[in-house]
Amino acid sequence: MAGLWGKRKREELEALQAQDADLARRAKSALVAVDERLRTTDDELAFAVAELGEGPTRDLKEALTAVKHHLGEAFHLNQLNHDHIPDTPEELRTRNARIVQLCEWADELLDDRTTSLAKDIERVRRAPEILAQVKAETVQLGERLPHARATIERLSARYSEEALRQVSAGADEAEQLLAFAAHSADVSTRRREAGRAEEANLALETSTEAVRRAAAIIDGVEDFEIEALRAESTLADVVADSRGDLVAAREAPQVPAVAAAVKALQAALAALPAPGTKSDPFAELSQLRDANSGLDAAIAAARDRLARPIPSVHHVRHALDDADRQIAVARNVIAGHRGWIGADARTRLAEAERARIDAEPLASDEDTRENAMALARRAGALASESLQLAQRDIDSSRPQGGNWGGPTQGGRGGMSDAMGGILGGVVIGSLLGDFFG
Numbered sequence: 001m002a003g004l005w006g007k008r009k010r011e012e013l014e015a016l017q018a019q020d021a022d023l024a025r026r027a028k029s030a031l032v033a034v035d036e037r038l039r040t041t042d043d044e045l046a047f048a049v050a051e052l053g054e055g056p057t058r059d060l061k062e063a064l065t066a067v068k069h070h071l072g073e074a075f076h077l078n079q080l081n082h083d084h085i086p087d088t089p090e091e092l093r094t095r096n097a098r099i100v101q102l103c104e105w106a107d108e109l110l111d112d113r114t115t116s117l118a119k120d121i122e123r124v125r126r127a128p129e130i131l132a133q134v135k136a137e138t139v140q141l142g143e144r145l146p147h148a149r150a151t152i153e154r155l156s157a158r159y160s161e162e163a164l165r166q167v168s169a170g171a172d173e174a175e176q177l178l179a180f181a182a183h184s185a186d187v188s189t190r191r192r193e194a195g196r197a198e199e200a201n202l203a204l205e206t207s208t209e210a211v212r213r214a215a216a217i218i219d220g221v222e223d224f225e226i227e228a229l230r231a232e233s234t235l236a237d238v239v240a241d242s243r244g245d246l247v248a249a250r251e252a253p254q255v256p257a258v259a260a261a262v263k264a265l266q267a268a269l270a271a272l273p274a275p276g277t278k279s280d281p282f283a284e285l286s287q288l289r290d291a292n293s294g295l296d297a298a299i300a301a302a303r304d305r306l307a308r309p310i311p312s313v314h315h316v317r318h319a320l321d322d323a324d325r326q327i328a329v330a331r332n333v334i335a336g337h338r339g340w341i342g343a344d345a346r347t348r349l350a351e352a353e354r355a356r357i358d359a360e361p362l363a364s365d366e367d368t369r370e371n372a373m374a375l376a377r378r379a380g381a382l383a384s385e386s387l388q389l390a391q392r393d394i395d396s397s398r399p400q401g402g403n404w405g406g407p408t409q410g411g412r413g414g415m416s417d418a419m420g421g422i423l424g425g426v427v428i429g430s431l432l433g434d435f436f437g
Contacts, residue, residue, distance in 0.1 A: 016089075020092065020096075023096045024081075024092065026096070027097075027099040027103075028078070030099065030100050030104070031074055031078060031099055033103070034103045037110060038106075038110075045057060054198065055198050056198065060114065063109050064110075066109065071103075071106060073102060074098075077098055077099050127192065127200070127201075127204060131185055131189060131207075134181060134204075134208055135182070135185055137211050137215070138178050138185075141174065141178055141214050142175075144218050145171055145175055145178075148174065149171045151221055151224075151225060152164070152167060154225075155167070156168070157278075158228075158278065159228060159279060162280050163278075163279065163280035163283070166224075170221040173214075174214040174217045177210045177211070177213050178210070178211070180206075180207075180210045181207045181214065184204070184210060185203070185204070185207040187199075188201075188204040191203060231282050231285050235281055235285045235288065238292060239288065241292065242268075242269060242288060242291070242292045245292060245295055246265060246295075249261075249299060253303060255302045257298045257367075258298045260298070261291075265288075268288045272284055310369050310370055311373045316369055316372050316373050319380070320356070320376045322380050323359075326380045326383035327353060327356060327379065329387060330352070330386040333390045337390070340393050340397040342389070342393045345386045345389035346386075347386075348389060349383065351382045352380070352381075353379070355375045355382060356375070356379040358375050359372045359376045359379065363376075
């Protein structure tokens with residue numbers, strides 16, 4: 001047994017020594033790799049500064065400074081591993097683990113910073129190509145301006161000023177943007193030739209964005225005509241559908257909501273401009289759709305209401321009166337026995353009173369009358385619970401033997417029979433009368 005235990009200890013020690021040796025190799029390899037990466041990134045930074053300027057490369061420069069600082073710590077730890085002072089395995093293991101940790105952190109930080117600059121550097125390298133593309137697109141879009149102006153003029157004869165509000169000035173705006181794009185492209189070229197890379201890149205981005213916006217505006221002018229024609233076609237279909245809905249509404253339940261929706265749809269149809277009049281098909285289509293949907297919803301609600309009868313005002317008032325009686329009984333009992341009634345009974349009464357208050361304004365409107373009935377019934381049920389809980393509290397407070405803690409003559413004890421009579425007769429009788437009367 002002792003020999004087996006010794007063998008296991010040797011195997012564990014050999015495994016730990018192998019792990020320590022592997023960690024030491026990883027630490028040395030990582031240290032060399034990061035040191036080489038640092039030198040390479042230094043060269044990349046110099047190039048990036050020349051191409052992009054100081055501003056866009058500031059993050060990479062700060063990252064390099066941080067890496068150099070922490071890499072100094074890693075080199076120092078490695079030096080301690082190889083000095084003349086003997087080290088324990090635990091000390092070597094701790095230092096090598098720290099070296100690996102520092103090198104991995106440095107690699108991740110440099111990867112993040114150089115990756116973020118890669119696209120900018122690639123864009124700078126393609127600057128001449130991008131400038132040529134910007135100039136070509138500026139010319140092409142300029143050639144589309146006369147057609148855009150003609151389109152706006154043609155649209156203005158057919159559609160109202162409100163309909164054309166978003167595109168009426170489109171050609172002028174696009175022309176200004178194209179002029180600005182051409183100017184920015186020239187500025188970018190001059191700044192790059194002067195070695196002012198950051199300003200050159202900013203001017204190039206500005207020029208590219210101006211061309212993109214000008215193209216979007218010109219496309220919007222040309223697309224407007226197609227979209228307006230589609231809106232007019234859809235409007236014709238919705239008009240026909242609305243007229244059919246008005247006819248069908250005659251067979252729907254004749255309730256105020258349906259009548260109001262019919263009137264709104266008729267008004268929307270009447271508000272449509274006469275043929276040959278300048279119009280706004282988008283606004284007209286939106287208004288007519290809203291009125292059409294309103295009628296559909298009103299008819300659906302009316303039919304649903306027929307399938308689910310609404311309680312009459314008389315029944316709702318009866319439920320409210322019943323709730324009032326039950327609340328009054330519970331309130332009187334609690335008020336007469338304040339020292340004996342606990343929180344549960346008081347809470348039920350408060351909830352009953354709140355439900356009764358909420359029900360009152362809903363009782364007169366047929367759209368909310370069903371909710372009023374539900375609240376009234378809830379108020380009555382809560383008041384009933386409150387009274388039962390109050391009775392429980394009073395019963396639990398009554399002393400054994402039926403006396404209330406004193407002689408029966410001239411003291412509280414004399415109240416026992418009277419209290420039982422009140423609760424057993426008047427209160428409970430009133431409650432039962434409310435339930436079954």
